[in-house]
Amino acid sequence: MITIYDIAKRTGYSPTTVSKVFNNYNDVSVKTRGKILDAAKEMGYLPNSHARTLMTKKSWTIGILFNEPSGVGIRHPFFNGVIDSFKKTAEAEGYDLMFISDNIGGKSSSYVEHCRFRSVDGVIVIMADRKDPGLQELLESGIPCFLLDFESSQAGTICSDNINGSFLAVQYLYELGHRQIAHISGGTDTFAGQQRQLGYEMAIDRLKLKRREEYITGGGGFFSVESGYEAMNRLLDLEQPPTAVLAAGDNLALGAVKAIRNRGLQVPEHISVIGFDDIEAAGLVYPGLTTIRQNVQEMGSRAAQMLIHSIETVRAPESVVLPVELVIRDSCRAI
């Protein structure tokens, strides 16, 4: 491995001067600078990020933290879209991404320990579980954090306008003539699940529909297809099943569609279903899933910008709410 010492020896200058060249110090003459740069290129010099980090305390690394227990991780089509976008923006700003796990060297550890061990400059937290004590510890650690779909006074956050999204959905169903509208919830463990449920409830109230406890079901299994399937079965077992369902996520909605079809019923002929997220599959399935679209790309790149901003300048954390959009396909029909 070529070091600044090798370049120093070759050019006759000191390692100090060589280092200064790469750090754009202005007390190096143009001629010297040129010679050193030439030698560096010729010798194939690359700085050693670890040595640099050791001195500067800056690793140019951002940690990605998934909620491990959920087990969904990087596979969820919404979240990996956000990560993809986040990654592009962060890399353009000079940061690399590293996964943060709950172990170091195979031995269990806290998130904070992992972050300190790797000295990441900041952390983006995806699919946060508000009950996770390790997450709380991280938020209080002083390490710059940014949270997706979460609320916190200690870190910046970004989320879609979940309440309005649910509202748009219910209103749409209402306009189609539906009055018995159920909600398959993502569970109140997650911020998004809770907000979407809240939006649903608010919409029901505002439209002066009858509020029924049994029309809200779900929970368990991080917005999974299976829990959508099970929840829908519960709704279908009701004495008076709903004529329309708002699912808190597209995966839940797809599970619901499957359950409906399993009973020999049709979507949207017998029951209308509307989802949330607009994952790729929503446009592929038959019938196309009407849903509330989150701006995945924007969410990822804004998150990156804001996290990096809070890494590079010490400021109070900012939060953003992104607008959502109703995407009409074929899974809802007028009654």
Place this chain on the structure above:
Amino acid sequence: MITIYDIAKRTGYSPTTVSKVFNNYNDVSVKTRGKILDAAKEMGYLPNSHARTLMTKKSWTIGILFNEPSGVGIRHPFFNGVIDSFKKTAEAEGYDLMFISDNIGGKSSSYVEHCRFRSVDGVIVIMADRKDPGLQELLESGIPCFLLDFESSQAGTICSDNINGSFLAVQYLYELGHRQIAHISGGTDTFAGQQRQLGYEMAIDRLKLKRREEYITGGGGFFSVESGYEAMNRLLDLEQPPTAVLAAGDNLALGAVKAIRNRGLQVPEHISVIGFDDIEAAGLVYPGLTTIRQNVQEMGSRAAQMLIHSIETVRAPESVVLPVELVIRDSCRAI
């Protein structure tokens, strides 16, 4: 930040001895070891990975390399499943994962440079493009590499038995009575695309079916839904359209189904479609997609094991081919 020097001062031992404790040297007495460990725990000591890497030349980091130009990256449901599984195994072995991009600090660089800069111990390459010169350079760099769906003499590889997969699919269609079987190819830029096409051709020959050039189409857009859609349209425009189609990927198959439906035709009533991969959506869509299942989980964990093995021991790179399985759902029908 607590260092071994702090612990040394506190316990009265030298930094050397403290370091030895953490590295399990056997020339430290049990008593000393206990005292140092106690102090470390009490003071909240964590080793500094960068300082350690600087000395040992080992970062306990594995780079993940996606083919950037394709733009699909982490979003593809097959590949992110593999990564998820890879991640779990690698982390259990003490390695963290970091994305390798084609730039350092925002300035464009080669993959090799990025790997050296971060001194990753090895690289897992996903969705490799055989025409990518940067990849060739990486393979020749001496950095331990492991490739998914690729063939190489310079690095270990893992792939599914693509040829047999296509064969199983064509045979299944044949047994259902189909004789006009087309192939939507993933393109010959990728190893998987090429192998699957080869398997298709071999099956056609072995079953003594008529080989038609116009029945092989596709390419472009890394196994995307759109290219499946376009390819299917081309097949439907033929004078004698096929009665069954083997798509080289589920996304291609889903695009094909969409194109078929767009013409007012039905799957499987008018045309049978079989995919490849068995992504989650395959089981969600209607009709359920019959497909060739790749063992995602196994692929990820085996890849991790084999890469780590080649990092830790100097040996000739190994390669593995994983068996595939026909998953029968509802998108194919007897003619």
Place this chain on the structure above:
DNA sequence: CCCCTTATCGAAATGGGTTTCGTTCGAGGA
């Protein structure tokens, strides 16, 4: 011709750990 700037450069300390190689000391053998 002298003094003070300014431009260039380098010595040395620093960051946090690892590893080689000595040193010390007490125990056991003769």
Place this chain on the structure above:
DNA sequence: TCCTCGAACGAAACCCATTTCGATAAGGGG
């Protein structure tokens, strides 16, 4: 009692870069 040996520990070099601060020399002003 002397010698040997192994157990336990530490000094120092090393990994590769950054940064402060001092040194030197050339140039400008009076």
